[in-house]
Amino acid sequence: MRTIVIAARKGGAGKTTLTRNLAVAACEAGQRVLCLDLDPQASLRGWWDRREVESPSMLDRDPQPAEIQAALEAVAEAFDLCLIDTPPTRAEWLNEALVNADLVLIPVRPSPDDLSAVGNTLAGVSRARIPFAFVLSQTPRARITDEAARVLAQHGRVAPVNISHRVVYAETGATGEGVTETGNKKAAAEFVALWDYLKGMLDG
Numbered sequence: 001m002r003t004i005v006i007a008a009r010k011g012g013a014g015k016t017t018l019t020r021n022l023a024v025a026a027c028e029a030g031q032r033v034l035c036l037d038l039d040p041q042a043s044l045r046g047w048w049d050r051r052e053v054e055s056p057s058m059l060d061r062d063p064q065p066a067e068i069q070a071a072l073e074a075v076a077e078a079f080d081l082c083l084i085d086t087p088p089t090r091a092e093w094l095n096e097a098l099v100n101a102d103l104v105l106i107p108v109r110p111s112p113d114d115l116s117a118v119g120n121t122l123a124g125v126s127r128a129r130i131p132f133a134f135v136l137s138q139t140p141r142a143r144i145t146d147e148a149a150r151v152l153a154q155h156g157r158v159a160p161v162n163i164s165h166r167v168v169y170a171e172t173g174a175t176g177e178g179v180t181e182t183g184n185k186k187a188a189a190e191f192v193a194l195w196d197y198l199k200g201m202l203d204g
Contacts, residue, residue, distance in 0.1 A: 021180070
């Protein structure tokens with residue numbers, strides 16, 4: 001089982017949106033997917049509870065930091081992929097999740113505040129020496145998006161897929177769907193392409 005940790009030490013970056021939609025896109029691509037919600041707000045679990053289909057899977061309960069490794073080892077043979085949603089604060093959660101990570105995905109909004117805050121996340125990931133990629137989230141069609149990509153590229157790999165600012169991401173959070181399960185072709189294409197890119201990183 002490979003594990004992707006979605007991490008950002010700043011709130012509102014889009015971690016849960018990425019986690020749930022990547023989970024559904026990976027399931028549709030044939031992966032057996034497990035989701036783990038380490039955020040005490042439990043937004044990912046709330047979304048999963050609203051789903052009408054059984055995949056992706058979630059553990060019966062969300063582990064405490066010291067329990068993460070044992071919990072994943074217990075189910076590793078049953079899944080191909082684990083996606084871990086992390087809280088924006090409480091570094092111990094991130095540190096324990098990174099022990100099990102094959103890849104870290106760092107969502108960043110194209111704003112000065114988000115760009116200046118990304119160093120906190122990057123420092124932890126760099127210490128763990130785990131491959132990572134930035135992904136621009138909630139992006140407008142504006143020059144600031146391209147400028148943010150250039151800034152992030154100075155620090156590491158930037159996914160070639162931007163997650164645009166779309167109402168459907170909020171709507172599907174409420175309905176328990178992934179955007180690839182809706183009729184929104186543009187949003188679906190974003191996550192199909194992002195999953196393909198991340199799978200290439202994992203396989204490479």
